[in-house]
Amino acid sequence: MFSYRHGFHAGNHADVLKHLVLIQLLKYLNQKDAPYMMIDTHAGAGVYALDSEYATKNAEFETGIAPLWERDDLPPAVADYVGLVKSLNPSGKMRHYPGSPYCAEQVLREQDRLRLFELHPADSKLLADNFRKLEAHAAAQGQRPTARGKRVMIERSDGFAALKALLPPPSRRALVLIDPPYEDKGDYRAVVDAVSDSLRRFATGVYAIWYPALNRNESRQMPERLKKLPSNGWLNVTLSISSPSPDGFGLRSSGMFIHNPPWTLEATLREVMPYLVDVLGRDGGASFTIEEGRTAV
Numbered sequence: 001m002f003s004y005r006h007g008f009h010a011g012n013h014a015d016v017l018k019h020l021v022l023i024q025l026l027k028y029l030n031q032k033d034a035p036y037m038m039i040d041t042h043a044g045a046g047v048y049a050l051d052s053e054y055a056t057k058n059a060e061f062e063t064g065i066a067p068l069w070e071r072d073d074l075p076p077a078v079a080d081y082v083g084l085v086k087s088l089n090p091s092g093k094m095r096h097y098p099g100s101p102y103c104a105e106q107v108l109r110e111q112d113r114l115r116l117f118e119l120h121p122a123d124s125k126l127l128a129d130n131f132r133k134l135e136a137h138a139a140a141q142g143q144r145p146t147a148r149g150k151r152v153m154i155e156r157s158d159g160f161a162a163l164k165a166l167l168p169p170p171s172r173r174a175l176v177l178i179d180p181p182y183e184d185k186g187d188y189r190a191v192v193d194a195v196s197d198s199l200r201r202f203a204t205g206v207y208a209i210w211y212p213a214l215n216r217n218e219s220r221q222m223p224e225r226l227k228k229l230p231s232n233g234w235l236n237v238t239l240s241i242s243s244p245s246p247d248g249f250g251l252r253s254s255g256m257f258i259h260n261p262p263w264t265l266e267a268t269l270r271e272v273m274p275y276l277v278d279v280l281g282r283d284g285g286a287s288f289t290i291e292e293g294r295t296a297v
Contacts (some may be wrong), residue, residue, distance in 0.1 A: 010048035011061030036173035041159025096233035179210035213253035243285025
């Protein structure tokens with residue numbers, strides 16, 4: 001159950017798509033003064049060392065953040081993402097990669113709330129340790145606190161179950177990020193069930209679901225099932241960096257499915273996805289898709 005470690009994949013093309021979209025969602029929510037809550041159901045360790053044994057095993061960051069690191073032609077949304085990653089690497093060398101919790105903490109405002117859940121025992125401990133280090137660094141710099149107090153809460157628990165207690169949030173504004181490892185085929189059904197239940201509890205929340213676009217029934221069926229859930233609209237974007245391998249193994253494609261997306265997101269993605277295909281693509285099979293729709297509430 002606990003064999004998956006995101007450190008193996010930190011900074012790859014799937015992370016680029018996930019974190020670029022996440023940052024744009026948060027920046028949109030920041031446009032209103034009213035506070036909101038972000039919930040990360042599978043938070044991971046928060047920060048990853050790209051020179052660690054996990055990260056260097058397959059060097060997957062070479063398919064994602066690495067080709068973008070020195071580019072001087074980044075579209076604005078890609079520049080937002082790369083700039084945030086560089087803020088974690090003040091020396092200018094690409095040594096650390098921020099997971100979703102760090103990305104969120106950097107974009108959220110003082111009045112917003114961050115709720116992080118991670119069930120893996122080792123990653124849960126690393127997550128808490130990493131946020132303690134962030135808090136100590138912020139205190140030394142005279143900046144706002146991070147991991148202590150009401151603003152950020154970290155729990156070692158099942159993020160799917162946690163949603164039931166947190167929705168609807170007191171502020172009536174929320175972004176929920178759901179990205180389980182999908183190591184267990186049951187995760188695909190659990191995602192759909194969690195989003196369905198969450199939409200019933202809090203119909204106006206923004207729900208962002210990352211998924212691997214694999215050649216397996218569960219992976220193909222999940223976005224179709226998500227499309228049928230009642231909301232004010234949905235957007236589904238995928239990024240593929242290469243043609244399928246002959247043996248069918250390896251993650252070459254992933255997607256982000258968003259229920260109740262900001263109206264600006266599609267136009268932003270129409271601008272950045274061709275760029276990502278051009279820069280991250282490994283062969284003629286590199287491509288992207290963008291779909292949008294609405295299911296009557």
